Amino acid sequence: MNHISWRRDFDHAVDVRCAVLTLCLVVLSPLMGRSQTSMAVEGHVLQASSSSKLPGVLVMAWPCGLAASTDALGAFRVSCPQGIDSLTLSCVGFDTQVVVSPASHVDVWMEDLKVMLGQAQVAANRFSESEASALDQPTLMQALDRTPGLESLDLGAGMIQPVVRGLFGSRVAVLEDGVPQQGGRWGSDHGVLVAPELQVASAWVPGGGHVWMGPEAVGGGLRFESPSRTNAPETQTRMGAMVQLGQIKGGLHALHIASTPKIHWHAGMSVTGFGSSQVPQRRFAYLGRVYQLETGALTNTAGLSGHAVFGVERETHAGRTLTWSMRLSDVHQGLFPGIVGLPRQGDLSPNDGLLEIRLPNQHASRIQSIVKWSGAETGVDAGWGYMLSGSWNQRSEYAPPHAHGWGPLPDSDLSLALEEWTAFGEARRNSAHGSVGMQFEGQHVTTTGWEFLLPSHRRMRLSTMGEFNVARSRLSGRMDLVYAQQGSHSEPLYNSEGVVVGTDVRALAFDTLMPGGMLSWQRPFSWKDTRTEGMATVVAYGRVPSNHEWGANGIHHGSFRFEQGNPQLGTEWAMEGRLSVHNGTRSVGWGWKTQAFVALHRGFISLTPSAQFAPISHAGQIYAFRANDAFRTGLEAEMSHMSARQTLSITGSALGQWDLQTGLGLPFTSPAQARLSWEGRTRGGFAAQLSGLAVAPAVLTARNEDATPGALLADITLSQTTARGQWTLDVSNLFNRAWLDHTSAYRALGLVSQGRWVQLRFTTLLKRG
Numbered sequence: 001m002n003h004i005s006w007r008r009d010f011d012h013a014v015d016v017r018c019a020v021l022t023l024c025l026v027v028l029s030p031l032m033g034r035s036q037t038s039m040a041v042e043g044h045v046l047q048a049s050s051s052s053k054l055p056g057v058l059v060m061a062w063p064c065g066l067a068a069s070t071d072a073l074g075a076f077r078v079s080c081p082q083g084i085d086s087l088t089l090s091c092v093g094f095d096t097q098v099v100v101s102p103a104s105h106v107d108v109w110m111e112d113l114k115v116m117l118g119q120a121q122v123a124a125n126r127f128s129e130s131e132a133s134a135l136d137q138p139t140l141m142q143a144l145d146r147t148p149g150l151e152s153l154d155l156g157a158g159m160i161q162p163v164v165r166g167l168f169g170s171r172v173a174v175l176e177d178g179v180p181q182q183g184g185r186w187g188s189d190h191g192v193l194v195a196p197e198l199q200v201a202s203a204w205v206p207g208g209g210h211v212w213m214g215p216e217a218v219g220g221g222l223r224f225e226s227p228s229r230t231n232a233p234e235t236q237t238r239m240g241a242m243v244q245l246g247q248i249k250g251g252l253h254a255l256h257i258a259s260t261p262k263i264h265w266h267a268g269m270s271v272t273g274f275g276s277s278q279v280p281q282r283r284f285a286y287l288g289r290v291y292q293l294e295t296g297a298l299t300n301t302a303g304l305s306g307h308a309v310f311g312v313e314r315e316t317h318a319g320r321t322l323t324w325s326m327r328l329s330d331v332h333q334g335l336f337p338g339i340v341g342l343p344r345q346g347d348l349s350p351n352d353g354l355l356e357i358r359l360p361n362q363h364a365s366r367i368q369s370i371v372k373w374s375g376a377e378t379g380v381d382a383g384w385g386y387m388l389s390g391s392w393n394q395r396s397e398y399a400p401p402h403a404h405g406w407g408p409l410p411d412s413d414l415s416l417a418l419e420e421w422t423a424f425g426e427a428r429r430n431s432a433h434g435s436v437g438m439q440f441e442g443q444h445v446t447t448t449g450w451e452f453l454l455p456s457h458r459r460m461r462l463s464t465m466g467e468f469n470v471a472r473s474r475l476s477g478r479m480d481l482v483y484a485q486q487g488s489h490s491e492p493l494y495n496s497e498g499v500v501v502g503t504d505v506r507a508l509a510f511d512t513l514m515p516g517g518m519l520s521w522q523r524p525f526s527w528k529d530t531r532t533e534g535m536a537t538v539v540a541y542g543r544v545p546s547n548h549e550w551g552a553n554g555i556h557h558g559s560f561r562f563e564q565g566n567p568q569l570g571t572e573w574a575m576e577g578r579l580s581v582h583n584g585t586r587s588v589g590w591g592w593k594t595q596a597f598v599a600l601h602r603g604f605i606s607l608t609p610s611a612q613f614a615p616i617s618h619a620g621q622i623y624a625f626r627a628n629d630a631f632r633t634g635l636e637a638e639m640s641h642m643s644a645r646q647t648l649s650i651t652g653s654a655l656g657q658w659d660l661q662t663g664l665g666l667p668f669t670s671p672a673q674a675r676l677s678w679e680g681r682t683r684g685g686f687a688a689q690l691s692g693l694a695v696a697p698a699v700l701t702a703r704n705e706d707a708t709p710g711a712l713l714a715d716i717t718l719s720q721t722t723a724r725g726q727w728t729l730d731v732s733n734l735f736n737r738a739w740l741d742h743t744s745a746y747r748a749l750g751l752v753s754q755g756r757w758v759q760l761r762f763t764t765l766l767k768r769g
Helices: 003-032 140-146 547-551 745-749
Strands: 039-047 058-062 067-069 075-080 086-090 097-100 105-110 115-117 120-122 150-152 162-164 172-176 201-206 220-225 236-245 249-259 263-274 283-286 289-292 303-315 321-334 361-374 384-398 414-431 434-448 457-470 473-486 489-494 500-507 510-527 532-543 553-556 561-564 572-582 589-613 621-642 646-659 673-681 686-695 711-722 725-732 757-767
Touching: 058 075, 067 075, 086 105, 097 105, 140 150, 162 172, 162 201, 162 220, 236 263, 283 745, 457 547, 473 547, 500 553, 561 589
Parallel strands: 039 105, 172 220, 561 621
Antiparallel strands: 039 075, 058 067, 058 086, 086 097, 115 120, 150 162, 201 220, 236 249, 236 757, 249 263, 263 303, 283 289, 303 321, 321 361, 361 384, 384 414, 414 434, 434 457, 457 473, 473 510, 489 500, 510 532, 532 572, 553 561, 572 589, 589 621, 621 646, 646 673, 673 686, 686 711, 711 725, 725 757
16 A cells, blocks of 8 residues: 555554543543542653654553653653552554653653554654644645645746745745755745655644744745655665656656665655646737737746655764765756747747757756764763755756847846855754754855846854743744845946946845844643644744845846845844644544634835836836735634545635735735545545635735636546555546636736646555565
8 A cells, every 4th residue: 555545544543542542541540549649750752763752642650550641742740649650651653661660750762663554664753843744645746735724836847836824935944854945945936956756754834933944934834854764664665657648747756765773775766757838728918918829838848857865874883873865956947938038929839849948948956965963872962963964056047038138139048047055054952851952054156147136145044042841831942143245246238229328236245144033932732521632832033034135136037027125124023823723633533623823024025016117128117125014814724524435524724914004915825725525445445536626716915916816626536556556546627727826927927827637656665574
């Protein structure tokens, strides 16, 4: 059976069995002994491999047999009338631990229990943030599009651009093995080069102010984890193949994981080719001109992507764990001619080949290396872990010279090139009562090309942070200090006759030192009679502006706008409250979960139309980065009923974002959505899922932003699981509806989203002895 399904079923079983054991023993234990005096023991339970808190662990006190369970922070308190001589801690998925003659406070580290389930071997996986939720859909795009509060911007293959609670780009953190991913992340078109098919775990974290995710996590963030001894302890090979019609696409991936008593290593590779997007539309209008699409294809949006990963983990004689890993990514794809300059009708002629790439196009590459090592179990270095990462990102955009505008034509097709060198380091000490540490991040970015957008710049961040468990609550804080510097840039200013009429100063040199940080309070709560649990969070945080918001001054093809930065922008401060409530994980019956947030932002930075026009032909009105106070609020909800053979679920989300100065919405505010889904399963491994998505009209818009009509969409998924693997057939946008995605940059051209596509894929997991 598919390893994702096994993991989901196993996680359900773990939580349900632990909860049932806890409930029964808590109810029965008062009958086993009564007295006027008592002795109490309190403490925390942690996962030994990661030092993360473990909720739902059963703690039995002997000889009286009274029981308690750990809360969301891994804390417990248990007592016996005549004193406690030992504790027994147990939960499915971990080795049972016994503590003899415990003190009044005791912290326990539990070892993962390896459990064999058919082809898959599963170990419990935990993430650093208590609000994290695993993304367990078959593909990352499906996970983003089917999870309330999340969306994806389709950038082809090999690039991801998540939208978290209406925010994206530099306001959403993306971490791979704990390392923030950069790569010129601004706008909707500059995605992160990540290969989810070569990862073994992923999660999303809602909201801002997370201590270990860095200051970019304003809307929230995503975490990806590579294979390790903790999350993939056994030797195995994961493989998959995919072919798609509608938008032509095909891909292969393989990931091998090998484990011995001393060494754990993995290696994997994936390749994908994709044709141009297909839309149920034959014409669009841009700057007053109507263009024809001969075949319904968005011309020149095909591409190729490739990724490779390698990592080795070794346990040293001193009891330390040393890990080294490397990732390589390369994506080459065409760009729709309508996003570069003013297109000619001839530029929109269909491609000659399915995977043909012509001008304009972009080429993005990444190399990243990570070294991690843990401290010894005892001594001065006890509990400390260290991480050091270095990466190189390069992104080049090529366009026909006529897209340059007035003046002499350029002598090359290179319109924009960005080369980025990044270093990241972290030192962190985990304990039962919290964690402390430091982070360092440095970037050196060089930009060239005839289509100026952003000057060369440097940026460094130094952060100190800590989180502590106090009275069943968690207090966290981080102090950031950011130094940024950018160079100057100017070029001749031409008129329509090609005559120099002045100097176009695009950027002035400047440097600045600016503070940021966060402070949060979290408190888990529960009602044992209804099994309702939740988490309340109050957080204040500050985000230092990005270099793009400070120094941009040119045409951004991804947004079809001339964007102008503002070097006077200061730290963006916010106060946010979050509430998450659910009725626990259940394998049968009704289950529900709801999340809500409210946030008040002081100096929220957004693109605002100005009263000026760009000094470049066809560039139009200038959109400037300005800081205005803003208010944001949202709600995500899920409800499902699960039985042995079928599951019925409904999910939904609603988001509101307002500029308090104008009363208008913030740009690209996601409209409300609701998804109804039914899945039926047979004993033979066959499953069918029918789902419908309702997207409300987007009427909360910013100045100069058009409203977007609503849409009703339908999807079908058929799957067959056998001993050899799983076959899956997906049909998206079943009725080939023409609908506008409000968060897509193509909406500015009136271009609808991808039409119907049909995808067939096969995945398998081969276990080795």
